[in-house]
């Protein structure tokens with residue numbers, strides 16, 4: 001019997017590791033990468049040392065610089081690129097997709113110009129027949145740990161349950177447990193907004209604040225994620241799940257998180273530009289802070305942590321002053337806020 005086939009668009013840490021998950025599940029996988037050196041290294045040495053060092057890739061994972069070659073005739077195509085590049089890549093991919101391809105995206109963010117979710121961008125760019133084949137993959141899943149086959153749980157969601165179940169059956173294995181959730185809006189919003197709070201958690205840790213501060217950020221962060229999410233049409237219970245509190249906890253507490261690390265570097269006095277240059281990988285929370293700041297105004301939702309982080313990132317507000325302003329803002333009744341938000 002011939003092997004199932006998949007293409008992964010994006011040769012960063014997450015795209016490369018998702019390719020290994022699919023290879024472990026019996027897929028023939030081809031990664032589309034932009035750099036010739038990355039393609040050569042994957043094909044000849046079975047490594048992608050720039051993004052995920054120390055990981056040996058299975059032989060059934062290959063790479064190409066041709067998007068057409070990557071996508072042609074593949075049953076499944078994964079988009080795993082920074083959210084600001086999603087539209088451009090979807091447009092380039094569109095003419096080459098199989099008419100019945102399963103489309104999965106694993107990116108966490110909003111398109112800044114339009115404030116759209118990634119599935120909305122894909123819907124606009126891909127052929128109409130593929131609209132109901134669009135799926136989001138989200139949840140607490142640092143690539144470095146999945147690469148070690150450390151037990152991981154994620155969630156997939158699509159407008160059509162059958163599509164989500166197909167993605168689930170392709171991706172699930174003994175170290176990668178995949179749940180479905182019918183709330184695509186909530187899954188995309190939870191996965192995107194948690195990066196803002198993770199930046200704040202890195203800042204908080206770097207400033208020497210303790211576990212109380214971290215717990216406050218996670219809890220109050222979840223409240224404002226849920227408030228905006230619900231205003232945008234998400235179901236509140238999704239934020240109690242893997243794409244909500246699950247991803248929020250892992251990103252706020254893990255040294256693997258690029259968002260946490262970026263916040264930590266900022267706390268040590270580096271400028272945002274210096275941090276992004278040093279990181280060399282996408283820090284989605286930066287653009288997501290801008291997007292959420294605008295969305296909060298559009299939907300008239302209160303997001304105090306996002307507002308303060310926006311001021312720290314883009315107006316160079318002193319983070320200690322930001323924390324003081326958060327602590328001293330108007331008195332609030334937690335129960336009333338929770339009832340309003342949830």
Ligand SMILES: NC(=O)C1=CN([C@@H]2O[C@H](COP(=O)(O)OP(=O)(O)OC[C@H]3O[C@@H](n4cnc5c(N)ncnc54)[C@H](O)[C@@H]3O)[C@@H](O)[C@H]2O)C=CC1
Nearest residue numbers: 010011012013014015080081085106107108142143281282
């Ligand atoms: N790294 C992780 O553990 C996880 C990442 N994600 C999400 O996955 C997405 C990708 O993240 P990573 O793989 O970590 O990023 P990364 O920074 O490691 O790699 C991004 C890759 O996309 C490529 N790329 C950027 N712009 C492109 C364009 N216009 N055309 C083609 N390729 C382009 C880069 O060359 C690079 O290979 C992000 O939205 C991230 O939030 C989600 C879950 C886990």
Ligand SMILES: O=C(CO)COP(=O)(O)O
Nearest residue numbers: 139140141142257258259
């Ligand atoms: O989304 C992630 C883990 O679930 C990855 O987070 P970072 O982008 O902060 O590394």
